[in-house]
Amino acid sequence: MDLRRVEHFLAVVDAGTVTAAAEQIRIAQPALSRQLLQFERDLGIRLFDRARGRLALTPAGREFVPVARELMAHADRTRAAARHLAEGVLDRLLVAAPAATITELLAPFLGTLGRKEPLVLVREVSTTRAYAALETGADLAISPASVTGSLAHLRIGAVPLRAHVAPDHPWAQRSGTVELAELVEERLFLLPQDNVSRVELDLAVARAGLAFGEVTECAVGRVIQAHAAAGRGVGVTTDLPRFGARSLRIAPPGASGEPLQIVLHAAWDPTHFAAEVIESMARRIGSFLATVGQAARWTPTSHPDR
Structure with a gap:
């Protein structure tokens, strides 16, 4: 299909007459009329009624207008993509990541980008499927899962597990960490066992020879924080504190290294x-x-609304 004829068709639709359209796109009126007739022959449909020397869209023509507009928009995107390919420039970047990473890391990060930088879009995927998303359109994948194969990769950092408690909880006055042995004695609100954060917590408990007491599972981190803020127990997530909850990092018993x-x-x-x-x-x-991470480390109650 000749895209110039699609463009000419839309010009006539928008201008209302062949004469006006010809002036706008700087083409002779007879030539534009011939282009429209040829376009109709190419499509095999009649786009305009030409009664009494005036053009009016036929029902088929009206149906074809949004199709033509989408076709031209796609052509513009294709031209832009080709230009960016040639220049090595990326105007849009699609990041695949788990929901918690999008909410707690990517969304706040996007607020720091300038208007002239690539438009970063996100796609929510499971932890185990993040890297597979690179085969279906994603440009970058972020996940706690180990990277295998021939992918280029780097360690971008670590997110601490946080124990969230109500403002009147005895731990709320602490400024650092809570021992894992203390944590398991509390009523806990935890993510499901297939969640990476929960797996890390379960492994730490097993390595320390400890066992959980009362555990209530919940699949939504914010709900866990809400229960913790309400004083119903201690919630464990990687999320920054919300709802007025206080958060502490979790240290293995007697550990001198990093918290979980x-x-x-x-x-x-x-x-x-x-x-x-x-x-x-x-x-x-x-x-x-x-x-x-540094902000959360030193001022754990500074973002109660996040």
Whole structure:
């Protein structure tokens, strides 16, 4: 299909007459009329009624207008993509990540980007399917799962597990960590056992030779925080504190190393035409994560609404 004829057809539709359209697109009126007739022959449908020297869209013509507009929009996107491919430029970047990573990391990060930077869009995927999304359109994938195969990747940082408690809980006055042995004695609100955060917590409990007391499972981190803020128990998630809850990091018994945490990895196709841009964005996300982590470390109650 000749896209110029599609463009000419829409010009006549928008201008209302062939004469007006011809002036706008700077083409002779007879030539434009011939283009319209040829376009109708190419399509095999009549787009205009030409009674009494005036043009009016036929029912088929009216139905074809949105199709033609979408076709031209797609052509514009195709031209832009080709230009970006040639220049190694990426104007849109699709990131695949689990829901918690999108909510707690990517969404706040997007608020720091300038208007002239790539438009970053997100796709929610499970932890185990994040890297597979690179085969179905995603440019960058972020997940706590280990990266295998030939993907380019880097460690962008770690997200601590946080124990959330009500403002009147005895732990609320602490400023650092809570021991794992203390934690398991409380009534706990935990994510399901297939969640990465829960797996890390379960492994730590097993390694320490401990056992949980009363556990209530909930699949939504914010609901867990809400129960904790209401004083119904202690909630464990990687989320930043909300609803006025206080949060502490969780230390294994007698451990001198880092509190419990989830390591996040970023991965992308090394043959991607904009691989350097993607890697740069991944490193910036990592830097942002470090900044958020420091803020949460020293001022755990500074963002009750987040």
